[in-house]
Amino acid sequence: MPAQPFAFRLDATDGRARTGAISTPRGQIRTPAFMPVGTAATVKAMLPESVRATGADILLGNTYHLMLRPTAERIDRLGGLHRFMNWDRPILTDSGGFQVMSLGALRKLDADGVTFKSHIDGSKHRLTPERSMEIQRLLGSDIVMCFDECPALPADRDRIAASMRLSMDWAARSRDAFGDRPGHALFGIQQGGLEEDLRAESAERLRSIGFEGYAVGGLAVGEGQEAMFDVLDYAPEQLPADKPRYLMGVGKPDDIVGAVKRGIDMMDCVLPSRSGRTGQAFTRRGVINIRNARHVDDPRPLDEECGCPACRGYSRAYLHHVSRSKEIIGSMLMTWHNLQYYQDLMADMRAAIAEERFEVWERDFHALRAAGDVEPV
Incomplete structure (x- = not known):
């Protein structure tokens, strides 16, 4: 595939909410964008x-999990991650830092990197900024994330x-190790917890290094929505306006709407797929637990306005049955529905921003969710 430049354009703004597109050799990413997680x-x-x-x-892939199994080297020999998983559009890979930091006693941090034991078999591994860049190059991802350290909050x-x-030192090393890769992008990750001055310092350091995009990291790690929004009231504005802004690991639908309102362009979260496998459905009227007895005789769809296969072809009663019975089709249909809901949410926000009616759209979004699910049959 011929190398083309990685580029970002803004098409419209409404308040601080933005809509546009990221261009990559593997296709365009409409923003604001939600990235399903393909760990x-x-x-x-x-x-x-x-x-x-x-x-x-x-889609998002996970460096930590893929380096352990089946290994980045094996994926590279088999033609790269896109071919390996049969996805020919853009892929973002995280750096592995968050997963390694989550290992607790299984890892040891120093100024150069992290030594850790695999959660799978206890084997010993080493991750540094240079090794993270090498793994992500072997995977062939389109958007590569700097290797960083993310402390849990509160701290x-x-x-x-x-x-x-330390993360800013690693960001500079990641930039050097990434090298010249036309058509691929490296994103820096802002850190600083809930401290505005530390986030400003982080943003200044990242801007001096220079990246194709910037992430707001270190949130959605236990601080709660109010604290997260307080940070998002200023953090995106500390980053370059002409580059994509990515909020890592977020989140619930109202988290996403609040983030877009504050200038975020990209998000990812395991929530829609994980919730689907446990019988939770996201709908325009809020969250439904399909395993509840109220759905056992309900012939209606999960969401009257949704066009996914679960809503077009199956009743709540059927979804209740297969989810309670732990049939595989239950996970398939519920996950499809949730991913469809999230993509519909992004499309609705893109349209509202383009038409300068985001404030009205947001009010209606919250009002419908507050009204709750339809009455039982």
Whole structure:
């Protein structure tokens, strides 16, 4: 595939909400964009074609999991991650940092990188900024994330400051190791916890290094929505306006709407797929637990306005039955529905921003969710 430039354009703004597109050699990513998570080279319970049918322009893969199994070297020998998982559109890979930091006693941090034991078999591994860049190059992802350290919140200011400055050193090393890769992009990750001055320092350092896009990291790690929104009231504005802004690991529908309102362009979360496998459905009227007894005789769809296969062809009663029975089709249909809901949400926001009616759209979004589910039959 001939290398083409990675580019971002803004088409419209409404307040601080933005809509536009990221261009890559593998296709365009409409923003604001939600990226389904394909942790181990699969969005669980979904075919790649089905994920694309929901409207997804890009998927996320996980460096930590893929380096352990089946290994980045094996994926490279087999033609790269796109061919391996049969997804020919853009892929973003995270750096592995968050998963490694989550290992707790299984990992040891130093200024150069992290040594850790695999959660699968206890084997010993080493991740540094240079190794993370190598793994993501072997995978062939279109958008590569810097290797960073992300402390769980709450944490004291000194711990957050030290972690942020280490991450900025690693960002510079990631940039050097990434090299010149036309058509591929490297994103820097802003850190600094809930401290505005530390986030400003982080943003200044990232801007001086220079990246194709910037992530707001270190949120959705236990601080709660109010604290997260407080940070998003200023953090996106600290980053370049002419580059995509990515909020990592978010989130619930109202988290996403609040993030877009504050200037975020990209998000990812396991929530729609994970919830689908446990019988939770996201609808325009809020969250439904399809395993509840109220649905056992209900002939209606999950969501009258949804065009996904679960809503077009199956009743709540059927979905209740297969989910309670733990039939595989239950996970498939519920996941498809949730991913469709999330992509419909993004499309609705893109249209509202383009037509400068985001404030009205947001009010209606919250009002309908507050009204709750339809009355039982």
